[in-house]
Amino acid sequence: MRFNHHIFICENLRAEDDPKGCCAAKGSAAIRHAMKSEIKKRGLRAEVRANAAGCLDACEFGPSIVVYPEGVWYGGVTEGDVTEILESHIIGGRPVERLLIRDTKYNQELKLGK
Numbered sequence: 001m002r003f004n005h006h007i008f009i010c011e012n013l014r015a016e017d018d019p020k021g022c023c024a025a026k027g028s029a030a031i032r033h034a035m036k037s038e039i040k041k042r043g044l045r046a047e048v049r050a051n052a053a054g055c056l057d058a059c060e061f062g063p064s065i066v067v068y069p070e071g072v073w074y075g076g077v078t079e080g081d082v083t084e085i086l087e088s089h090i091i092g093g094r095p096v097e098r099l100l101i102r103d104t105k106y107n108q109e110l111k112l113g114k
């Protein structure tokens with residue numbers, strides 16, 4: 001497998017008056033930059049890839065991120081959460097519970113600790 005983890009960060013941008021809003025307006029580019037920089041700092045570039053994504057169809061939870069191959073969805077992520085996502089989830093294998101999207105359409109019940 002080329003990468004152990006693929007982190008997709010929604011950077012979709014919509015018009016300011018669009019009722020759906022968008023992750024780009026909530027700072028997702030800064031999240032991706034921080035993620036890439038932290039991945040590099042930890043020497044994980046061969047194993048982990050962070051990419052900008054278009055709309056992930058989780059707009060109301062944005063900024064939205066999905067991590068594969070696990071299919072773990074995070075919402076309301078800030079730049080300040082990047083280190084925890086990398087250390088707890090990517091390195092430690094424990095998804096960051098408090099950032100999981102609380103909707104079983106995205107995260108199954110098991111992952112939500114129910």
Ligand code: FES
Pocket residue numbers: 010011012013021022023024054055056057058059060062063064
């Ligand atoms: S705009 Fe980010 S999930 Fe739709």
